[in-house]
Amino acid sequence: MKKTCKRLFVAIVGLGIMAFGVAFSVKADLGVSPISCIPYVYSLKLDFSLGELTIMMNTLFVLAQFLILRKRYTLLHLSQLAAVTVFGFCIDFALYVIGGLNVTAYVWQVMVCLLSCVLIALGVFFLVKANLTYLPGDGLAVVVSDTFKKEFGKLKVTLDSSMVIIGLASSFIFLHRLAGIREGTVIAALLVGSLVKFYNSKIHWLDAWLGNDAAGADQLETLSGGFGQHLVVTISREYGSGGHGIGQEIAKKLGIDFYDKELINITAEKSGFTEEYIRDNEQKLAGTLLDELYMQSYAYVKDEIPPSDVLFLVQSKIIRDIAAKGPCVIVGRCANFVLKDNPNCFNVFVHADEEFRKAKMVNEYGVDASISNKELEKMDRQRANYCQEYTGQDWRDSTNYHVTINSALYGSDAEIADRIIEVIPERIRHPQATAAELDKAA
Numbered sequence: 001m002k003k004t005c006k007r008l009f010v011a012i013v014g015l016g017i018m019a020f021g022v023a024f025s026v027k028a029d030l031g032v033s034p035i036s037c038i039p040y041v042y043s044l045k046l047d048f049s050l051g052e053l054t055i056m057m058n059t060l061f062v063l064a065q066f067l068i069l070r071k072r073y074t075l076l077h078l079s080q081l082a083a084v085t086v087f088g089f090c091i092d093f094a095l096y097v098i099g100g101l102n103v104t105a106y107v108w109q110v111m112v113c114l115l116s117c118v119l120i121a122l123g124v125f126f127l128v129k130a131n132l133t134y135l136p137g138d139g140l141a142v143v144v145s146d147t148f149k150k151e152f153g154k155l156k157v158t159l160d161s162s163m164v165i166i167g168l169a170s171s172f173i174f175l176h177r178l179a180g181i182r183e184g185t186v187i188a189a190l191l192v193g194s195l196v197k198f199y200n201s202k203i204h205w206l207d208a209w210l211g212n213d214a215a216g217a218d219q220l221e222t223l224s225g226g227f228g229q230h231l232v233v234t235i236s237r238e239y240g241s242g243g244h245g246i247g248q249e250i251a252k253k254l255g256i257d258f259y260d261k262e263l264i265n266i267t268a269e270k271s272g273f274t275e276e277y278i279r280d281n282e283q284k285l286a287g288t289l290l291d292e293l294y295m296q297s298y299a300y301v302k303d304e305i306p307p308s309d310v311l312f313l314v315q316s317k318i319i320r321d322i323a324a325k326g327p328c329v330i331v332g333r334c335a336n337f338v339l340k341d342n343p344n345c346f347n348v349f350v351h352a353d354e355e356f357r358k359a360k361m362v363n364e365y366g367v368d369a370s371i372s373n374k375e376l377e378k379m380d381r382q383r384a385n386y387c388q389e390y391t392g393q394d395w396r397d398s399t400n401y402h403v404t405i406n407s408a409l410y411g412s413d414a415e416i417a418d419r420i421i422e423v424i425p426e427r428i429r430h431p432q433a434t435a436a437e438l439d440k441a442a
Contacts, residue, residue, distance in 0.1 A: 003211055006209065006210055007130045007131065008132065010126050010127075010129060010206070011083070011126070011127055011132050012086060013126055014122075014123045014124070014125070014126025014129075014130060015083060015086050015090055015123060016090050016123070017122050017123035018090075018120050018123025018124060018127070019051075019087055019090030019091040019093070019123070020090075021117070021118070021120030021121075021122075021123055022036055022050075022091050022094070022116070022120065023091060023094035023098055024098065024112050024115050024116035024119060025112075025113060025117075025120075025188065026050065026095065027098060027101050027112055028103060028109045028110075028112040028113040029103070030110065030113045030182050030184030031180060031181050031182030031183060031184035031185035031186070031187075031188075032185060032188070033116075033185065033188035033192065034160040034163045034164050034185060034188065034189055035135075035160065035163055036180075037163050037164050037166070037167030037168075037180055038057055038166055038167045038170065039053035039054045039056070039057050040053075040167070040179075041171045042170065044179055044180070045174045045175060049091075050091055050092065050095065051088035051090070051093075051095075052088060052092070054084065054091055055085055055087075055088035058080070058081075058084040058087075058088075058136040059081065059136070061080075061137055061139065061140045062077070062078070062080055062081050062084075062136045062139070064140055065136070065140055065143045068144065068147055069143060069147070076133065077139065077143070079132065079133040080134055080139045081136070082133075083127075083132075083135060083136075113187055114187070114191075116188070117187060117191045117192050117195060118195060120192050121192045121194075121195030121199065122199060124192065124299070125196050125199040125203070126206070128299070129207065129210060129302075130210070137159060137163075138156070138301055140159065141155040141156045141159055141297075142301060151307060152298065152301070153297040153298055153306060153307075154294060156297035156298075156300065157293050157294055157297055164185060167180060167181055168181050190292070190293070192296075193293070193295075193296025193299045193300070194292075196296070196299035197296065197299050227324060227339075227341070227342040227343070227345075228324050228325065228326065229344065230326055230344060230431065231256070231344055231346065231424070231428060232323045232329075232330065232339060232344060232345045232346070233247070233250055233251075233328075233329045233330070233346050233347075233348065233420075234329075234330050234331075234335040234345060234346070234347045234348065235247040235329065235331045235348050235350060236332065236335075236336060236349045236395070236401065237331070237332070237349065237351070238350065238351045238357065238376075238380055239379035239380055239383070240357030240358065240360055240361040240365070240367075241351050241352040241357055241407050242352070242360055242407045242413055242416075243331055243332070243350040243407075244260050245364075245413035246348075246350055246416050246420070247329045247330075247331045248260075248413070249413045249416070249417035250329050250420060250421060251328070251329040252417075253414075253417055253418070253421060254327070254421065256326070256329060257322075257326060257327070257328040257329070258329045258331075259322060259329065259330045260331035263315060263318065263333060264278050266318055267282075267311070270314055270318060271310065273311060273314075277307075278311065281311060282311060282315065282333065283332050283333055283383055283386055284379070284382035285308070285382055285386040294306075295308075312334075312390050315333050316333075316334075319335050319338045319339065320338060320339065323339055323345070332383075334387055334390055334391055336400060336401065337387075337390075337393060337400075343431070344431040345428075346403075346429075347401040347402050347403075348401060348402065348404075348405065348420055349396075349398070349400075349401040349404040349405070350407050351396075351404065351405075351406055351407070352406055352407045352408040354373050356407070356408035357376060358371055358376065383395055403423055405419065
């Protein structure tokens with residue numbers, strides 16, 4: 001009971017903070033957040049307040065959930081109506097409290113707009129941590145995602161975009177001018193989700209006070225497996241530099257297991273993702289604005305995790321399990337970071353100039369000869385973005401590796417493999433050996 005009361009208190013505080021964020025966005029007069037676009041536009045036309053219209057619109061979202069779920073509809077879904085009712089009245093109260101605030105200078109409008117984003121994000125953070133209910137817009141995205149097996153992130157972006165489009169159309173149809181949708185709307189769309197993620201990474205006391213489980217960011221540290229007393233070689237590589245073949249040669253010469261595309265099959269068995277999905281999404285992150293909005297969408301709900309995060313965590317566990325079983329070579333998938341605490345891990349980065357890489361891809365991989373330098377740069381950028389997102393490290397930073405090697409300077413993958421094997425220290429190549437045995441070998 002005490003825990004529930006705490007969660008209820010945090011949820012109400014979150015709704016109140018969020019409401020003040022909405023009120024400040026109205027006062028900034030640079031456009032409101034996407035979810036408030038429609039009620040704000042209609043509040044300028046109809047004899048209803050912004051809070052009242054917010055309740056009305058979100059009631060339609062609750063009704064839509066009922067029509068989709070039918071017999072599966074629960075009190076948890078109905079609780080969204082209570083949440084949005086509190087939210088709506090809080091918006092009107094916040095507008096009354098700051099009613100005397102008039103901002104005319106553009107620089108101050110921007111500052112108030114940014115303050116509104118900070119407050120909205122903090123309110124969302126509190127509501128998510130309370131873990132009692134959603135706002136109906138987010139709840140609708142969750143219901144559609146679960147019912148029709150669609151990705152929540154895409155649905156959330158689509159819903160927010162639809163709110164803006166409908167608000168935009170309504171503004172011109174009923175007001176004959178643009179109202180409520182300006183640069184502030186774009187700022188809110190880009191900034192609020194990022195701020196929620198920031199709060200999640202920096203504010204940990206709330207989880208402890210509420211008795212929540214550890215955040216998902218800590219999951220990698222608690223994945224299974226100690227490390228065995230054997231060599232593990234990880235190969236990170238630029239696209240087309242030959243890291244796959246070099247890794248195969250190292251494994252062959254040392255007589256140990258090799259994992260690259262094999263990890264796709266294992267991941268499919270462990271995760272439920274299709275091999276096609278894994279092949280299309282592993283080891284790369286485009287880093288586009290749409291991708292960023294997609295990733296941010298998951299910050300609004302507690303029980304939804306981006307599929308890319310799930311994929312990374314599953315592959316990380318698989319890599320750790322493989323490394324614990326016996327000596328091996330693992331290509332890509334940020335294995336050097338996943339195994340960063342393994343003292344018997346030897347990390348290699350393979351690179352080459354663009355002409356060498358293009359020639360290798362055309363002659364050995366069957367890639368069309370028209371492949372451009374921009375396409376190579378795109379693939380490398382996606383790998384770098386993936387590494388930055390999940391490890392916080394610069395993919396090309398040489399300090400993350402024991403050896404970096406230019407594959408264009410050597411005649412064959414076998415020659416490169418020999419060079420790499422030569423520089424692996426005996427203490428890593430034979431970690432199970434005693435100090436006396438290593439001295440004798442030396």
